[in-house]
Amino acid sequence: MTVVDLPTAIRTTDTQTADLTVIGGAGHVGIPLVLSFAAKGLTVNVNDLNLDSLSALKSGRLPFIEHGAEKLLEAALRENRLIFTSKPSEISNSGPVIVTIGTPVDEFLNPERHVIQHCIDVLLPYLKNNQLLVLRSTLYPGTTDWINEYLKRRDRNLKVAFCPERIVQGYGIEELARMPQIVSGTTPEAAEEASSLFRTIAPEIVTLDPIEAEFAKLFGNAYRYIEFAVTNQFYLIAKSAGLDYQRILKAMKYNYPRAKNIPKPGYSAGPCLMKDTMQLTAFARNEFTLGNAAMLVNEGLPLHIVADLRRRYDLSKITVGLLGMAFKSEIDDVRSSLSYKFKKVLNGYAHAVLTTDPFVTADPDLLPLDEVVGRSDVLILCTPHNSYRFADLKGKPVVDVWGMLENANLIC
Ligand SMILES: NC(=O)c1ccc[n+]([C@@H]2O[C@H](COP(=O)([O-])OP(=O)(O)OC[C@H]3O[C@@H](n4cnc5c(N)ncnc54)[C@H](O)[C@@H]3O)[C@@H](O)[C@H]2O)c1
Numbered sequence: 001m002t003v004v005d006l007p008t009a010i011r012t013t014d015t016q017t018a019d020l021t022v023i024g025g026a027g028h029v030g031i032p033l034v035l036s037f038a039a040k041g042l043t044v045n046v047n048d049l050n051l052d053s054l055s056a057l058k059s060g061r062l063p064f065i066e067h068g069a070e071k072l073l074e075a076a077l078r079e080n081r082l083i084f085t086s087k088p089s090e091i092s093n094s095g096p097v098i099v100t101i102g103t104p105v106d107e108f109l110n111p112e113r114h115v116i117q118h119c120i121d122v123l124l125p126y127l128k129n130n131q132l133l134v135l136r137s138t139l140y141p142g143t144t145d146w147i148n149e150y151l152k153r154r155d156r157n158l159k160v161a162f163c164p165e166r167i168v169q170g171y172g173i174e175e176l177a178r179m180p181q182i183v184s185g186t187t188p189e190a191a192e193e194a195s196s197l198f199r200t201i202a203p204e205i206v207t208l209d210p211i212e213a214e215f216a217k218l219f220g221n222a223y224r225y226i227e228f229a230v231t232n233q234f235y236l237i238a239k240s241a242g243l244d245y246q247r248i249l250k251a252m253k254y255n256y257p258r259a260k261n262i263p264k265p266g267y268s269a270g271p272c273l274m275k276d277t278m279q280l281t282a283f284a285r286n287e288f289t290l291g292n293a294a295m296l297v298n299e300g301l302p303l304h305i306v307a308d309l310r311r312r313y314d315l316s317k318i319t320v321g322l323l324g325m326a327f328k329s330e331i332d333d334v335r336s337s338l339s340y341k342f343k344k345v346l347n348g349y350a351h352a353v354l355t356t357d358p359f360v361t362a363d364p365d366l367l368p369l370d371e372v373v374g375r376s377d378v379l380i381l382c383t384p385h386n387s388y389r390f391a392d393l394k395g396k397p398v399v400d401v402w403g404m405l406e407n408a409n410l411i412c
Contacts, residue, residue, distance in 0.1 A: 018045035018083050018092040020197070023119065024100035026053035026063065028271075028333070029137055029165045032172025033098065035069055036201040038076035045083045045092045054084045065332045065359060068173040088122045096197055097127060100165070102137030109278040111140035120147060127158055132193045135162045138217050138272065140279050144210035148186040159190035162210045163198055164217035169270065170331040180204035184213035218283075221276035222291050227261075228268035229294035232301050235265035235401065239308075239412060246403035266402045267338035267382060268298040270327040274336065302342045305380065305399055306349070308412055313378065315349040321376030321396075322346075324383025325357040325366065332359040339382035358387050381405060 020037060024030045025046035034044045048054055053063040060077055062069050076082050083092075091097055101119045103111040116139070127133065135144055144162040151158055162184045167175045181202035185191025195205045208216060231249070238245035245265060252259045268274075274295060281288040309315060327337035334340065339355070346353045355365055356372040369391060373379065379398040381388060389404060397411045 018043045018095060020095045021045040021047055021085075021091045021097045022100065023047050023091070023097065023123065024137075026050050026057055027100055028064065028066075028169055029100040029167070029172070031057070031062065031066055031069060032167060032176055033100070033136070033165070033201075034082070035072040035076060035173060036176045038079075038081040039072050040200045041081075042200065043081045043083065044076075045085055045090070047085045047088075047091055049086060051086060054086060057082070058084055065170055065330070066173065067171055067330075072173060088126050091123065091126050093126065093128050094131070096132035096134055096193070097123070098134040098136050098163075099123075100136045103140045103143060103279065105275050105278045105282070110282045111279050113140055113143060113146070116143065116147070117150070120150070124151075124154070124156065127156070129157045130159065132159045132161065132190065132197070134194055134197070135160070136165050138164065138221070138276055138279070139214050141211055141214045141218065141283050144184070144214060145186060148210075159185065159187060159193055161185040161190045161194035162213050163194055164213055166217065166220060169272075169328070169333060176201055178203065180206050182206050182208055182213050182216055184208045184210040186210060218276050218280050221273050222280050222288075222294075225268060225273040225277045225298065226290050226294040227263055228266070228273075229297040231263050231265050232268065233297045236297075236301070236304055239304075249403075264403055265301075266384065267301060269336050269338040270333070271335040274298070299338075299341070301401070302338050302345065305401065305412070306342070306345050309378065309399070310349060312411065315346070316351055318350055318377045319352040319354060319375055320346050320350045321372040321379045322353065322355045323357075323369070323372070323379055323381050323388055323391075323398075324385050325355055325360050325363060326383050326385075329384045330359070330386065332357075332361060334360055334362060337383070342380060342382055357383065358385055378411070 019042040022030050022034050022044060025034045026048035034046050037044050056063045060074060101116055103113050103116055106112050148160040164182055181198040183191060183195045183198055183205050185194055191207055199205060235245040238248055277291040281291045322339055322342055325334055325337060325339040326332055343353050354367055354372045354376055356367050356369045373394055373396060376396060379393060379396050381398060381400045381402060384402040384404045393408050395409050398408045399412050400410055
């Protein structure tokens with residue numbers, strides 16, 4: 001980890017007075033958590049390496065879309081409940097420390113436990129014995145117990161807990177207040193202390209052992225990923241039979257409770273679902289066949305669409321417009337978005353690929369919707385942002401896997 005100095009304009013010095021510290025507090029998991037605790041009257045040390053995000057928060061701006069967060073941020077700043085720090089040495093030495101850094105997967109789709117290990121290593125000199133250390137982000141099974149043992153081997157006696165984040169990105173504030181919190185501790189004291197911390201913001205606590213809690217989080221995300229794959233596969237089967245899957249799905253779901261949870265087809269992506277499915281695959285020695293199949297289907301859907309377009313058009317003469325670059329609707333997050341897979345693949349075939357998104361600000365190539373629609377020969381609805389529902393697509397042929405555009409010139 002690179003240790004950076006926070007400019008004095010952002011730094012807040014009285015770190016010892018915080019009720020708790022959130023490492024990665026300016027990230028997607030961190031911000032809703034920080035603001036939820038602050039809304040309950042706690043003072044939070046927001047510790048993060050990202051200086052831009054910290055200074056945005058300090059000036060009352062959110063670094064990304066988080067629905068319902070603006071009001072809470074304004075109140076937290078007004079009431080002086082946020083302390084901004086960027087160095088491990090600036091964490092509060094009393095009160096719990098919550099770590100939102102997880103285990104990403106590497107190029108072999110295997111978990112990289114050293115990321116969380118490294119994060120703990122640099123915090124260690126500043127953590128006090130008996131302090132509660134809460135691991136918050138998705139972890140490879142066994143990581144919490146492993147960290148606990150790792151700390152003991154260094155003669156450190158912290159109360160280690162794992163309390164997984166299960167929010168839907170962009171809607172964390174609302175979900176944290178509504179959903180039960182799974183809590184697990186490596187000792188009864190750690191579990192009890194973590195439970196009383198999360199009782200402040202969650203309506204209910206459900207306790208598990210750490211490895212059970214790790215699996216609960218991974219199973220939840222993998223299940224969702226597989227659900228999307230099932231409906232995406234049905235979509236492709238129906239399409240290959242020349243049928244309208246949306247029409248079949250609507251009839252299947254109509255007043256039929258056992259089918260009511262089948263999701264619509266769509267591009268299933270983002271920083272968590274595939275990564276977490278791959279962690280389970282790695283744990284199962286690559287024998288999580290449903291998970292592997294889900295990855296092939298979900299990641300393959302854009303490839304099917306491109307193949308379909310190549311059968312219909314000589315793409316070398318065609319400009320393709322991509323509508324929506326965020327990985328899901330109504331947010332600005334492009335991490336692991338399949339829109340960029342479309343862009344990459346189509347760049348190999350098409351005359352030009354134009355992109356637009358009403359929320360994304362991090363991509364300098366984006367153009368206004370009207371320009372993309374006007375200049376494109378064919379459009380792909382990549383992200384089902386609500387504003388596209390009634391957009392004037394000028395009768396251009398459009399691919400809408402989501403089944404969202406009712407009056408458009410749909411080609412599949
Ligand atoms: N985004 C979600 O909705 C969501 C939901 C559940 C679980 N998760 C999991 O939570 C983890 C974090 O995801 P995220 O979406 O919040 O990522 P993110 O990139 O938005 O946030 C991580 C933050 O941590 C900061 N950071 C990284 N290393 C640090 C360190 N050593 N010290 C201090 N700050 C550090 C980064 O600057 C960043 O602001 C991932 O493992 C993810 O799978 C995410």
